[in-house]
Amino acid sequence: MPELPEVETVRRGLIPALEGRRLLAVEVNRPNLRFAFPDRFSERLTGQRIERIDRRAKYLLLRLDGGETMIGHLGMSGRFSIEVDGAEAQPGDFVYAAPAKPKHDHVVFRAEGGVVVRYNDPRRFGYMDLFPTETEAGHPVLAALGPEPHGNDFSGPYLSTALAGRRTPIKAALLDQSIVAGLGNIYVCEALHRAGISPRRAAASIPGVRAERLATAVRAVIVEAIEAGGSSLKDFAATDGSLGYFQHRFRVYDRLGTPCPSDGCSGAIQRIVQSGRSTWFCSTCQR
DNA sequence: AGGGGGACCTGTGCGC
DNA sequence: TGCGCACAGGTCCCCC
Numbered sequence: 476m477p478e479l480p481e482v483e484t485v486r487r488g489l490i491p492a493l494e495g496r497r498l499l500a501v502e503v504n505r506p507n508l509r510f511a512f513p514d515r516f517s518e519r520l521t522g523q524r525i526e527r528i529d530r531r532a533k534y535l536l537l538r539l540d541g542g543e544t545m546i547g548h549l550g551m552s553g554r555f556s557i558e559v560d561g562a563e564a565q566p567g568d569f570v571y572a573a574p575a576k577p578k579h580d581h582v583v584f585r586a587e588g589g590v591v592v593r594y595n596d597p598r599r600f601g602y603m604d605l606f607p608t609e610t611e612a613g614h615p616v617l618a619a620l621g622p623e624p625h626g627n628d629f630s631g632p633y634l635s636t637a638l639a640g641r642r643t644p645i646k647a648a649l650l651d652q653s654i655v656a657g658l659g660n661i662y663v664c665e666a667l668h669r670a671g672i673s674p675r676r677a678a679a680s681i682p683g684v685r686a687e688r689l690a691t692a693v694r695a696v697i698v699e700a701i702e703a704g705g706s707s708l709k710d711f712a713a714t715d716g717s718l719g720y721f722q723h724r725f726r727v728y729d730r731l732g733t734p735c736p737s738d739g740c741s742g743a744i745q746r747i748v749q750s751g752r753s754t755w756f757c758s759t760c761q762r
Numbered sequence: 763a764g765g766g767g768g769a770c771c772t773g774t775g776c777g778c
Numbered sequence: 779t780g781c782g783c784a785c786a787g788g789t790c791c792c793c794c
Contacts, residue, residue, distance in 0.1 A: 509770070552773085579772085598770085
């Protein structure tokens with residue numbers, strides 16, 4: 476499912492269900508997702524109060540009152556759903572849609588107030604770990620991440636410097652989480668189209684004003700997508716079962732053959748493959 | 763060292 | 779209807 480806007484949407488959905496609540500039980504239904512769960516995963520979570528839920532790039536960070544943080548990544552198909560146990564549900568409670576196939580409910584979190592949060596992930600590319608919060612800066616998956624695309628550290632000058640000397644296509648560079656953290660295939664395609672830059676162009680050939688334009692496009696597409704609740708492909712739903720609607724604003728992603736939406740452009744959207752992944756773009760206005 | 767390709771998984775949609 | 783293939787929002791590892 477998730478790039479940064481979708482993960483942020485999930486975070487916002489989990490907050491009312493979990494923040495301030497203690498975990499009463501955590502069922503782990505298999506030994507691993509993409510990697511093995513850490514030692515005593517369930518035991519270390521049980522009894523902990525979730526003080527806050529943060530996000531870094533595509534990672535969710537659940538801050539526990541015992542001093543550890545649970546980190547989670549949704550991979551390609553991970554999703555959380557929330558239910559409130561019928562007996563404890565109150566009018567107006569966040570009673571949320573159940574996921575499709577229970578056989579892929581790999582982790583079930585039961586919290587105070589009858590809250591049941593299920594992690595469902597058919598492809599199991601997701602990931603969960605626990606670490607002492609004070610060691611966060613050295614955590615292997617977090618240490619090398621670049622700046623958030625809508626944060627103050629991401630700018631035209633930063634991007635220009637980060638891309639210097641890179642022979643790789645700009646499409647691949649923007650997917651590199653150490654350059655900018657949180658973009659995936661959708662938002663890279665969309666940002667390059669907005670910036671009028673070809674996905675095939677060498678990253679190093681985007682200095683100065685073009686880097687400024689690209690950074691602006693990246694920021695804009697991420698901010699708009701967060702505001703829209705992310706993009707819902709297939710049956711993706713946020714934790715509350717609602718759908719993001721940014722997919723209706725896609726200009727190029729999965730739009731092969733449709734007219735280019737750029738003002739005054741007579742091109743049509745094409746699809747190519749780069750590093751084994753689809754890229755959609757307009758070769759008329761993206762140079 | 764940077765960059766490309768394959769691997770990890772299951773599900774779905776399409777053409778025949 | 780069934781079958782096989784292509785493809786899917788991510789990232790890690792290996793090899794050049």
